[in-house]
Amino acid sequence: MKRLSYFRAKWFLFTAGLVLGALAILLIRFATYHVTATHYHANFAVYINGQREQFNGPQYYEEVAACTAHGTIQPAQRAHMHDNINSVIHVHDDGVTWQQFFNNLGWTLGPNFIQTDQQKLYLEDATNKLNIELNGQNLTDLTSIANVVIKDRDRLLISYGDIDAKTLQSEYNSVPNTAQKYDKSNDPASCSGQMQKVTLSDRLHHLF
Numbered sequence: 001m002k003r004l005s006y007f008r009a010k011w012f013l014f015t016a017g018l019v020l021g022a023l024a025i026l027l028i029r030f031a032t033y034h035v036t037a038t039h040y041h042a043n044f045a046v047y048i049n050g051q052r053e054q055f056n057g058p059q060y061y062e063e064v065a066a067c068t069a070h071g072t073i074q075p076a077q078r079a080h081m082h083d084n085i086n087s088v089i090h091v092h093d094d095g096v097t098w099q100q101f102f103n104n105l106g107w108t109l110g111p112n113f114i115q116t117d118q119q120k121l122y123l124e125d126a127t128n129k130l131n132i133e134l135n136g137q138n139l140t141d142l143t144s145i146a147n148v149v150i151k152d153r154d155r156l157l158i159s160y161g162d163i164d165a166k167t168l169q170s171e172y173n174s175v176p177n178t179a180q181k182y183d184k185s186n187d188p189a190s191c192s193g194q195m196q197k198v199t200l201s202d203r204l205h206h207l208f
Contacts, residue, residue, distance in 0.1 A: 040152035041179040047159040055086040099146035111144035122160040131159040153179040
């Protein structure tokens with residue numbers, strides 16, 4: 001009888017230890033859970049026949065962006081510009097391509113052309129090219145940038161016209177390198193960094 005009681009006590013302690021361990025793990029998961037929303041930045045510039053596009057006009061800039069991990073995000077909220085700063089892209093969703101960003105501006109970016117929101121088409125011909133330089137790599141005639149996903153701290157130059165390598169490099173050097181600074185600052189649309197508010201429902205859902 002004593003031997004049976006001994007084994008029962010050991011079994012009880014073992015079971016209690018498992019339960020307490022599981023509860024401790026769940027408590028840690030509950031306390032430390034957070035939602036990470038996509039929010040990063042890239043720099044770019046567009047030149048047409050040697051003239052830099054300024055993107056003047058409120059239609060190019062978002063006043064309010066989606067700052068929640070829940071609900072449906074609209075196309076313009078996925079990638080946009082703010083505060084008349086025409087060289088910084090704010091990306092708020094995964095998998096956003098350069099073509100999608102330009103579409104949000106009303107422009108169209110293709111493999112060998114770029115078209116403005118005023119329907120001015122700049123198509124490659126025997127003289128003029130759609131020159132592309134991304135992160136210091138010249139991609140002209142190598143690949144279309146249209147369906148390439150925008151990555152954090154990308155620097156992109158799109159330059160249409162009859163230009164030489166020296167001019168292309170000069171134009172690329174004019175693309176700011178400020179994305180890292182914006183990564184560390186609050187979003188103009190009141191998105192505070194990359195962390196989102198965590199609800200009790202979020203925490204409970206994360207437990208299992």
